Amino acid sequence: MQGLSTSLVLIAFLAIAAPLAARFLDRVVKVPIVVFELILGILLGPSVLGWIKSTDFTDTLADFGLAMLFFVAGNEIDFALIRGRPAARATAGWAVSLAAGIGAGFLLASTPAAATIIGVALCSTALGALLPILRDAGESRSPLGVAVTALGAAGEFGPLIAISLFFSGRQPGPAAGVLLGFVALTGLAVFLASRARHTLLHSQVTRTLHTSGQFAVRSIMFILTVLVVLSMVLGLDMLLGAFAAGVLWKVAMAKAPKPERELIEAKVDAVAFGFLVPVFFIDTGIDYELHALTATPAALALVPLFLVLLLVLRGGPSLLAAPPRAPAPMKRAIMLFGATGLPIIVAVTSIGRDQDLISSGVASALVGAGMLSVLVFPLLALRQYQRGGKAPAAPEERGARGQVLGP
Numbered sequence: 001m002q003g004l005s006t007s008l009v010l011i012a013f014l015a016i017a018a019p020l021a022a023r024f025l026d027r028v029v030k031v032p033i034v035v036f037e038l039i040l041g042i043l044l045g046p047s048v049l050g051w052i053k054s055t056d057f058t059d060t061l062a063d064f065g066l067a068m069l070f071f072v073a074g075n076e077i078d079f080a081l082i083r084g085r086p087a088a089r090a091t092a093g094w095a096v097s098l099a100a101g102i103g104a105g106f107l108l109a110s111t112p113a114a115a116t117i118i119g120v121a122l123c124s125t126a127l128g129a130l131l132p133i134l135r136d137a138g139e140s141r142s143p144l145g146v147a148v149t150a151l152g153a154a155g156e157f158g159p160l161i162a163i164s165l166f167f168s169g170r171q172p173g174p175a176a177g178v179l180l181g182f183v184a185l186t187g188l189a190v191f192l193a194s195r196a197r198h199t200l201l202h203s204q205v206t207r208t209l210h211t212s213g214q215f216a217v218r219s220i221m222f223i224l225t226v227l228v229v230l231s232m233v234l235g236l237d238m239l240l241g242a243f244a245a246g247v248l249w250k251v252a253m254a255k256a257p258k259p260e261r262e263l264i265e266a267k268v269d270a271v272a273f274g275f276l277v278p279v280f281f282i283d284t285g286i287d288y289e290l291h292a293l294t295a296t297p298a299a300l301a302l303v304p305l306f307l308v309l310l311l312v313l314r315g316g317p318s319l320l321a322a323p324p325r326a327p328a329p330m331k332r333a334i335m336l337f338g339a340t341g342l343p344i345i346v347a348v349t350s351i352g353r354d355q356d357l358i359s360s361g362v363a364s365a366l367v368g369a370g371m372l373s374v375l376v377f378p379l380l381a382l383r384q385y386q387r388g389g390k391a392p393a394a395p396e397e398r399g400a401r402g403q404v405l406g407p
Contacts, residue, residue, distance in 0.1 A: 006051075007055060007058055008058070010052045011052065011282050014037065014044065015275075015278040015279070017040060018036035018040060021036045022036055030382070032374055033278075034129055037278055038281050038282075038288075040285065041283065041284060042285040044286070045285060045287070045288065047289070047291060054287050058286075061276065062283035065272075065276035065277045066239065066343060067242040068224070068242070068271065068276045068277055069242075069272065069276075069343060070128060070239045070343070071220070071224050071242045071245050071268075072269070073131065073243060073246060074245065074246025075265075076131050077149060077153050077246075077247070078149070081149070082153065086149075086150035086321055087153070090147075090150035090153065090155075090318075091158070092317075092320055093319070093321055093338070094158045097122065097155075097313055097314045097317045097318075098162065100119075100313040100317070102115055102118075102120075104119070104313060105122075109358070113352075113355075114352070114357050117349065117351070117357055120162045121341070121349060122309050123155065123159060123314055124314070124345060125154070125155025125314065125338050126152070126156075126340050126342045126343055126370075126373075127152025127153060127155065128152075128277075128343055130152055130378065133378050144334065146323075151334070155341070160237055163237045163348055164231075164235075167351050178236065179236060182230070186247075189248055190248055190251050193251045193252045197255065198252055198253075201252065202260075205256065216264045217271065219249075220245075220249055223248060224241075227241035228241040288368075289360050289364045295361065296361065299364065299365055303365045303372070306365055306366055306369035307372050307373060310341060311336075311377075314338055315339030318335055319331055319335055321338070329387055332381070332384045333384045336380050336381035337377065339373060340378055340381075342371060342373065345369075345370035349363040349366050
């Protein structure tokens with residue numbers, strides 16, 4: 001009990017230390033807060049100082065944080081904004097990345113299962129980590145933001161599908177059937193939600209926005225829990241349910257007044273990025289097996305190799321989603337943003353370690369490369385974009401944006 005209490009206090013301390021550290025360095029270099037959360041978790045965890053130990057309780061909170069991160073990603077995707085060319089080309093780019101990643105995995109791993117884990121990790125894009133960066137930079141709805149959102153949607157939803165197909169414990173045929181059943185059920189729920197007016201839901205949400213009832217937040221937690229549990233019962237990855245829950249909630253609230261939607265989104269951000277998501281990233285740092293990475297030069301050398309593979313195998317195909325006539329700096333920014341991955345890497349390597357499909361050294365190297373990608377790639381991407389990547393949207397994109405944003 002004493003160890004749990006100490007860990008909880010220190011995790012809460014690191015959660016406030018991370019944004020303070022980011023602000024301290026803000027004038028010199030803009031570093032995403034998640035990087036500090038990971039580094040501080042490693043520093044105070046068993047790998048270095050040993051002041052914090054992972055417990056079942058903190059691991060459960062971290063799982064909720066990861067689920068909340070994917071809920072926010074599903075909730076923030078504007079499908080009307082990315083439909084058509086951006087979504088189609090981003091999906092094609094992801095398929096190329098998956099094939100190339102698995103191919104690279106066969107060169108680095110001894111079994112097909114290990115190669116698939118490496119391939120799925122290398123084809124991911126950390127949309128949940130990129131959306132706050134784009135929002136803070138004021139680029140969420142710019143041509144760059146549209147391209148990155150499409151890439152992130154494909155780079156998070158696609159790997160979740162692959163995880164559910166390849167690592168559910170079922171044969172591919174039955175696994176595909178279960179997955180299709182879940183997608184069909186979720187699609188039906190989204191369709192019905194889009195057709196309904198939700199007058200009762202919206203009125204109850206409005207009445208409790210400033211009271212202890214907080215019906216909106218409670219409804220979100222209910223939908224999130226139901227779909228996460230359903231996905232787990234079906235043997236699918238829980239993050240698939242979390243992502244679907246975000247999409248379902250967005251559709252259900254689409255017809256609510258804009259001020260209310262924005263207030264609810266602020267509440268969701270407070271729960272997610274003020275509490276649960278930091279616990280996930282800090283706990284990831286605590287659980288990081290640094291000794292497995294430094295035990296052999298070969299394991300350590302995998303980190304820069306995987307980082308380069310992320311840039312080449314994921315960043316390269318991401319260029320398919322670049323807007324027409326995009327300037328070279330914008331294309332480089334899109335490539336760097338597309339190569340930024342971490343949550344899916346953590347999830348798939350955890351599955352690999354739990355099933356003894358990959359070694360601790362390979363898992364730590366993949367997560368280490370993911371951490372470096374979050375640290376380096378978004379920073380370089382924003383610098384590239386600000387140096388000359390901004391360009392007027394193409395005519396067809398201006399029309400699409402006009403339909404969403406108005407004239």
